[in-house]
Amino acid sequence: MIDIFTTGGTIDKVYFDALSEFQIGPAAIPDMLRENNVHVPHRVTQLMRKDSLELTDEDRETICAAVAASEATHILVTHGTDTMVVTGRVLKAIAGKTIVMTGSMQPASLRVSDADFNVGFALAAVQTLPPGVYVAMNGMIFDPEHSVKDRAAGRFRTEA
Amino acid sequence: MIDIFTTGGTIDKVYFDALSEFQIGPAAIPDMLRENNVHVPHRVTQLMRKDSLELTDEDRETICAAVAASEATHILVTHGTDTMVVTGRVLKAIAGKTIVMTGSMQPASLRVSDADFNVGFALAAVQTLPPGVYVAMNGMIFDPEHSVKDRAAGRFRTEA
Amino acid sequence: MIDIFTTGGTIDKVYFDALSEFQIGPAAIPDMLRENNVHVPHRVTQLMRKDSLELTDEDRETICAAVAASEATHILVTHGTDTMVVTGRVLKAIAGKTIVMTGSMQPASLRVSDADFNVGFALAAVQTLPPGVYVAMNGMIFDPEHSVKDRAAGRFRTEA
Amino acid sequence: MIDIFTTGGTIDKVYFDALSEFQIGPAAIPDMLRENNVHVPHRVTQLMRKDSLELTDEDRETICAAVAASEATHILVTHGTDTMVVTGRVLKAIAGKTIVMTGSMQPASLRVSDADFNVGFALAAVQTLPPGVYVAMNGMIFDPEHSVKDRAAGRFRTEA
Numbered sequence: 350m351i352d353i354f355t356t357g358g359t360i361d362k363v364y365f366d367a368l369s370e371f372q373i374g375p376a377a378i379p380d381m382l383r384e385n386n387v388h389v390p391h392r393v394t395q396l397m398r399k400d401s402l403e404l405t406d407e408d409r410e411t412i413c414a415a416v417a418a419s420e421a422t423h424i425l426v427t428h429g430t431d432t433m434v435v436t437g438r439v440l441k442a443i444a445g446k447t448i449v450m451t452g453s454m455q456p457a458s459l460r461v462s463d464a465d466f467n468v469g470f471a472l473a474a475v476q477t478l479p480p481g482v483y484v485a486m487n488g489m490i491f492d493p494e495h496s497v498k499d500r501a502a503g504r505f506r507t508e509a
Numbered sequence: 510m511i512d513i514f515t516t517g518g519t520i521d522k523v524y525f526d527a528l529s530e531f532q533i534g535p536a537a538i539p540d541m542l543r544e545n546n547v548h549v550p551h552r553v554t555q556l557m558r559k560d561s562l563e564l565t566d567e568d569r570e571t572i573c574a575a576v577a578a579s580e581a582t583h584i585l586v587t588h589g590t591d592t593m594v595v596t597g598r599v600l601k602a603i604a605g606k607t608i609v610m611t612g613s614m615q616p617a618s619l620r621v622s623d624a625d626f627n628v629g630f631a632l633a634a635v636q637t638l639p640p641g642v643y644v645a646m647n648g649m650i651f652d653p654e655h656s657v658k659d660r661a662a663g664r665f666r667t668e669a
Numbered sequence: 670m671i672d673i674f675t676t677g678g679t680i681d682k683v684y685f686d687a688l689s690e691f692q693i694g695p696a697a698i699p700d701m702l703r704e705n706n707v708h709v710p711h712r713v714t715q716l717m718r719k720d721s722l723e724l725t726d727e728d729r730e731t732i733c734a735a736v737a738a739s740e741a742t743h744i745l746v747t748h749g750t751d752t753m754v755v756t757g758r759v760l761k762a763i764a765g766k767t768i769v770m771t772g773s774m775q776p777a778s779l780r781v782s783d784a785d786f787n788v789g790f791a792l793a794a795v796q797t798l799p800p801g802v803y804v805a806m807n808g809m810i811f812d813p814e815h816s817v818k819d820r821a822a823g824r825f826r827t828e829a
Numbered sequence: 830m831i832d833i834f835t836t837g838g839t840i841d842k843v844y845f846d847a848l849s850e851f852q853i854g855p856a857a858i859p860d861m862l863r864e865n866n867v868h869v870p871h872r873v874t875q876l877m878r879k880d881s882l883e884l885t886d887e888d889r890e891t892i893c894a895a896v897a898a899s900e901a902t903h904i905l906v907t908h909g910t911d912t913m914v915v916t917g918r919v920l921k922a923i924a925g926k927t928i929v930m931t932g933s934m935q936p937a938s939l940r941v942s943d944a945d946f947n948v949g950f951a952l953a954a955v956q957t958l959p960p961g962v963y964v965a966m967n968g969m970i971f972d973p974e975h976s977v978k979d980r981a982a983g984r985f986r987t988e989a
Contacts, residue, residue, distance in 0.1 A: 359849065366934045367980050369839065369880060369911065371851045385626035386614060387648030388664055400849060431849065454546060454846045460780070460940050466545040469629030472648050477637040488547030488632050500847050504548055519689065526774045527820050529679065529720060529751065531691045560689060591689065614686045620780050620940070660687050705946040706934060707968030708984055774866060786865040789949030792968050797957035808867030808952050824868055 351391040351475060352421035353378060356412060356436075357399040358429025360464050362456040373398040377457035378427060381468055389472070392421075401429025401436070401452075409439045417443050423475045424448045427468070430498050430505075433484055437493025440482045448482045449475040450493070454503060511551040511635055512581035513538060516572060516596075517559040518589025520624050522616040533558040537617035538587060541628055549632070552581075561589025561596070561612075569599045577603050583635045584608045587628070590658050590665075593644055597653025600642045608642045609635040610653070614663060671711040671795060672741035673698060676732060676756075677719040678749025680784050682776040693718040697777035698747060701788055709792070712741075721749025721756070721772075729759045737763050743795045744768045747788070750818050750825075753804055757813025760802045769795040770813070771805045774823060831871040831955055832901035833858060836892060836916075837879040838909030840944050842936040853878040857937035858907060861948055869952070872901075881909025881916070881932075889919045897923050903955045904928045907948070910978050910985075913964055917973025920962045928962045929955040930973070934983060 355361065355376040363374035376395045396415055397408060416424050422445065428436060430452045440448050451471035457464035471485040484491040486505045497508045515521065515536040523534035536555045556575055557568060576584050582605065588596055590612045600608050611631035617624035631645040644651040646665045657668045675681065675696035683694035696715045716735055717728060736744050742765065748756055750772045760768050771791035777784035791805040804811040806825045817828045835841065835856035843854035856875045876895055877888060896904050902925065908916055910932045920928050931951035937944035951965040964971040966985045977988045 359844070359846065362844070362851075364839070364842070364851070364935055364939060366839065366910075366983055369882065369909075371842075371844070381626070382648070384621055385623045385648070386664060387626075388666075389648040402849065429849075430846075455844055458939050458941075459844060460938060460942075461544055462940075463545045465625040466541070466547075466629035469626035469648070470633040473630040473633035473645065473650070474637060476650065477634060485633065488542070488545070488549040488629070490633070490636065503846055504546060506548075519684070519686065522684070522691075524679070524682070524691070524775055524779060526679065526750075526823055529722065529749075531682075531684070562689065589689075590686075615684055618779055618781075619684060620778060620782075622780075663686055701946070702968070704941055705943045705968070706984060707946075708986075709968040781864055783865045785945040786861070786867075786949035789946035789968070790953040793950040793953035793965065793970070794957060796970065797954060805953065808862070808865070808869040808949070810953070810956065824866060826868075 350421050351389060351423045351425055351472070352419040353391055353393045353425045354412065354415055355393065355395045355427045356397050358401050358427065358452045359455065360427055360453040360457050361398065363458045371456070373400065376427070377464060378468060381457060381465060385465065385469070387472070389476070401432040404432055404436065409436050412436060413439055413442065416440060416446065416448060422446050425471055425475050426450045428452050430454060430486070433498065434493040434496055437482050437484055441494070445480050447475055447478050447480050449478065449485050450483065451485045510581050511549060511583045511585055511632070512579040513551055513553045513585045513587070514572065514575055515553065515555045515587045516557050518561050518587065518612045519615065520587055520613040520617050521558065523618045531616070533560065536587070537624060538628060541617060541625060545625065545629070547632070549636070559589070561592040564592055564596065569596050572596060573599055573602065576600060576606065576608060582606050585631055585635050586610045588612050590614060590646070593658065594653040594656055597642050597644055601654070605640050607635055607638050607640050609638065609645050610643065611645045670741050671709060671743045671745055671792070672739040673711055673713045673745045674732065674735055675713065675715045675747045676717050678721050678747065678772045679775065680747055680773040680777050681718065683778045691776070693720065696747070697784060698788060701777060701785060705785065705789070707792070709796070719749070721752040724752055724756065729756050732756060733759055733762065736760060736766065736768060742766050745791055745795050746770045748772050750774060750806070753818065754813040754816055757802050757804055761814070765800050767795055767798050767800050768802045769798065769805050770803065830901050831869060831903045831905055831952070832899040833871055833873045833905045834892065834895055835873065835875045835907045836877050838881050838907065838932045839935065840907055840933040840937050841878065843938045851936070853880065856907070857944060858948060861937060861945060865945065865949070867952070869956070879909070881912040884912055884916065889916050892916060893919055893922065896920060896926070896928060902926050905951055905955050906930045908932050910934060910966070913978065914973040914976055917962050917964055921974070925960050927955055927958050927960050929958065929965050930963065931965045
């Protein structure tokens, strides 16, 4: 069983006409897994609806506690991209689980979005990688300790 | 470097108005990888444009020869779903490479399609699994020797 | 009240995985009008599910009879593009109604399709034009008696 | 020739990852008309990129002046929905032209958006209606003097 925790981020942004703005809405991932005909056993829990720039230390503790408390050894976390590696470094305190983080540069609600691809990519990574914490973005697997989001280039890259 | 071979199948079907019908067009995967901001080194080769029900033994030999001749040890093959496991069994003759097959139930050209998700899923699987031949569909990894496409259920499943 | 009759054509093609082919499915227009937040009073009736190349004289009589029998004076007909003008000429026998025909070059189920635009265009035309029969395609209004589908160019054009 | 002026609004919102927010981008309408295979002669001018709640009296004068100065008698204006009727009332000072305003409740960049449909609808209205100013939304044609956007209901409606 794969335990999926959602925290918000770009992937879950939808447009609210009554507010004339985009906000983080319900987690995109349940509809996404159904539409993509996914049959691997899983459970989805929405932990929070936050832009990752707004995540506090307490939020990271909440995420960490939820992952640690899960009986599952395969954990997928969807997360805003801006501070994904920061949360990833905190999650490294948890031993014995394969923890894969992903998100998207464009909301899942857009016509052209990397959300479906990235979640597919992460869902394979979480089933196949050994215990540890990984960032699954841009069709690559990164170590959160040695990677950064390069905002100007619009992608993640390895950094010593 | 990941060597990607395309053979046709549902994933590559597009609508030709002048013919009033859908046919297999150019491989969907290059645009897909670009739109999804994929940065892992790869190369794409279109081997054929066939529905997998029409693949002959000679076609399977062609696919096998291309995979064997590649200097890459990580190979992704996009393929129609109907005979994906048949080709997968033939590919088992090749040792020392991680070969992952995927495709989709709905063309990549459709508004609702499992193509992006499946290719993302397969692209992680090919980077993380040990040498062998795998079918990556429905968010799961199957052994082509012990799996079938269940047409009625619209999904792959394990079979002894 | 606008009476909408659907007859099939490219606009209604969907992919059936179990058959490995596209076929004309349920009319696309009810979901389309709901998704586009359309509030003009209307009713939708699916008359047939046919490629317009396969429409017979009897089919055209059926369409004509349904339009003539409707108590509405504003009628929208969705139809395959190949013989849209042929049916349009038959409908000219009906006096006193504004009858607008439309369809699409790419199925409504595709990511890039002219279906939504064309139906929107036709829905305004049917509310604003005087009685007569019109083909509403390519952002233009044509007289079926003096227009043809130019297959090579992928568009309709006026012809003397 | 139809002269199309864009002013911004929800229809033109796109997601800028580097800012983690949606902003009004380039006008959506040129790509939209091309993708929808529109062949009616037209010209597109982007006048401004503003949420309609931020439009000032000076902005409305700018829009009015551009419409008045156009040699075309058929004018389409894309505009945010919140103050569309306000600008429409200002445009009523212009005589002898058919001026149709439209926009969308969901950005054209979204998977599910009313943008294509509404622009199609407005493009027919502008070709068929007599001189005057009209709001073309929700598959209906409104007089800006006697209509409002009902934010709670997410639609326009007539008001005495």
